[in-house]
Amino acid sequence: MTQPLFLVGARGCGKTTVGGELAQALNYRFADTDHWLQQNAGMNVAQIVEGEGWAGFRQRESQALQAVTAPEQVIATGGGMVLADHNRRFMRERGVVIYLEASVAELARRLEAFPEEGQRPTLTGRGISDEVAEVLAARDALYREAAHHVVDASLPPQQVVTQILCALRLADAC
Numbered sequence: 001m002t003q004p005l006f007l008v009g010a011r012g013c014g015k016t017t018v019g020g021e022l023a024q025a026l027n028y029r030f031a032d033t034d035h036w037l038q039q040n041a042g043m044n045v046a047q048i049v050e051g052e053g054w055a056g057f058r059q060r061e062s063q064a065l066q067a068v069t070a071p072e073q074v075i076a077t078g079g080g081m082v083l084a085d086h087n088r089r090f091m092r093e094r095g096v097v098i099y100l101e102a103s104v105a106e107l108a109r110r111l112e113a114f115p116e117e118g119q120r121p122t123l124t125g126r127g128i129s130d131e132v133a134e135v136l137a138a139r140d141a142l143y144r145e146a147a148h149h150v151v152d153a154s155l156p157p158q159q160v161v162t163q164i165l166c167a168l169r170l171a172d173a174c
Ligand SMILES: Nc1ncnc2c1ncn2[C@@H]1O[C@H](COP(=O)(O)OP(=O)(O)OP(=O)(O)O)[C@@H](O)[C@H]1O
Pocket: 009, 010, 011, 012, 013, 014, 015, 016, 017, 018, 034, 076, 077, 078, 079, 110, 111, 114, 120, 153, 154, 155, 156, 157, 160
């Protein structure tokens, strides 16, 4: 199997963290669309949104997705990558898409501990817990629609990696 692997899910579900460990386990390269686009723009997400609005950011993240997609690549996407129908279709057609599912409580706990405001400016103007609940309610169906596999992302990163390897039939002890 050499297809790119796309990790999707809400802010804080662990796409970046798990993606790096998954790439190591498979000896694949790792790319993160948020990191790619911030480097390419010379601005962080908050600065892009301030200058270009969310519409400008969304355009840049679609470009990032196209730019980093390659064989033997694990790709951590931004939490809103699935909003565009063309991104969902592109990921499903070009590779294997994995939804890292976690509860609102778990996501809010992680985001409160590690807010990284430069990369995660507010989406709704609400507090973290209310925002996570509102955004997940709106997007959960899109993550599921995009995904070939759903894994439990509330477990420690190595266990999430194992679940993914099992879903891909790349591990023996599942
Ligand atoms: N499986 C896990 N168990 C415990 N903590 C985790 C886990 N995965 C990630 N974290 C922690 O949660 C925080 C958010 O993780 P990460 O940045 O990987 O999420 P993300 O899905 O890439 O978010 P974003 O959509 O904003 O890019 C990090 O500080 C990370 O250490």
